[in-house]
Amino acid sequence: MENDDARARLVEAGRALVDAIGRTGVDDAALTEAADRLRSVEALLRAIEHERVPRITYDDAVGMEAYSWQRWNVVLPHLEMRFDGIKGSAELPEGLNELYEGPTGLLHGGISVVLIDALVTSLAQFHGLRNVTAGLTINFRKPTLLHTPLTVEAVLEEVHDRKVIVSGSLVSDGKTTVEATAVLVRVER
Numbered sequence: 283m284e285n286d287d288a289r290a291r292l293v294e295a296g297r298a299l300v301d302a303i304g305r306t307g308v309d310d311a312a313l314t315e316a317a318d319r320l321r322s323v324e325a326l327l328r329a330i331e332h333e334r335v336p337r338i339t340y341d342d343a344v345g346m347e348a349y350s351w352q353r354w355n356v357v358l359p360h361l362e363m364r365f366d367g368i369k370g371s372a373e374l375p376e377g378l379n380e381l382y383e384g385p386t387g388l389l390h391g392g393i394s395v396v397l398i399d400a401l402v403t404s405l406a407q408f409h410g411l412r413n414v415t416a417g418l419t420i421n422f423r424k425p426t427l428l429h430t431p432l433t434v435e436a437v438l439e440e441v442h443d444r445k446v447i448v449s450g451s452l453v454s455d456g457k458t459t460v461e462a463t464a465v466l467v468r469v470e471r
């Protein structure tokens with residue numbers, strides 16, 4: 283990675299921009315001007331491109347007690363995961379905003395599931411179990427509010443020959459709002 287601080291500043295600005303684009307109420311002239319300016323920023327960035335959004339691959343993350351998921355991807359929430367034995371967790375201290383809204387004022391359930399899936403699969407990977415998600419059972423127990431601190435939690439429950447069972451949950455302001463059980467299947471590559 284070239285320079286983490288500089289890239290982190292860019293990604294933070296990008297996340298703020300995506301939020302501003304979603305909410306803006308400026309007039310058409312300003313929208314057009316903004317679009318033109320963004321095209322020139324895009325050209326600046328595309329001068330040198332990676333084939334993929336840089337990330338620590340799951341394979342590289344095996345055994346790492348902290349894993350930074352989607353740090354450089356402005357589209358998905360960034361999760362700082364921590365692993366401790368059979369448990370994994372990640373905190374989003376400010377929660378998520380309206381970009382991820384489903385029902386009015388509430389987090390979209392699919393986003394909750396993405397967060398849980400990311401953590402459960404990474405926990406298995408932390409244990410060296412290279413896997414894909416084969417099945418996910420989800421229960422949405424309570425509404426998950428926007429702008430409310432979130433914790434994602436996972437526990438490695440069972441390890442079979444090819445199948446790994448990991449439970450996951452989303453905790454919003456101290457209340458469990460989503461519970462999940464994942465069936466992960468070990469793959470060679």
Ligand SMILES: CCCCCCCCCCCCCC(=O)SCCNC(=O)CCNC(=O)[C@H](O)C(C)(C)COP(=O)(O)OP(=O)(O)OC[C@H]1O[C@@H](n2cnc3c(N)ncnc32)[C@H](O)[C@@H]1OP(=O)(O)O
Pocket residue numbers: 390392393395396399414415416417442443444445465467468469
């Ligand atoms: C804004 C809106 C956003 C919305 C977003 C919504 C988010 C949603 C988030 C989504 C998150 C997405 C996350 C992602 O993107 S991960 C990527 C998505 N997942 C995949 O692409 C996986 C595709 N499937 C496969 O590659 C194969 O089917 C696999 C590898 C899974 C099995 O390969 P294979 O056919 O060779 O396996 P096998 O038959 O020998 O079986 C091996 C063992 O596994 C057990 N087994 C197998 N399958 C299942 C199953 N389904 N439920 C329960 N158990 C199952 C089976 O019983 C056996 O167990 P055992 O008999 O040994 O005990």
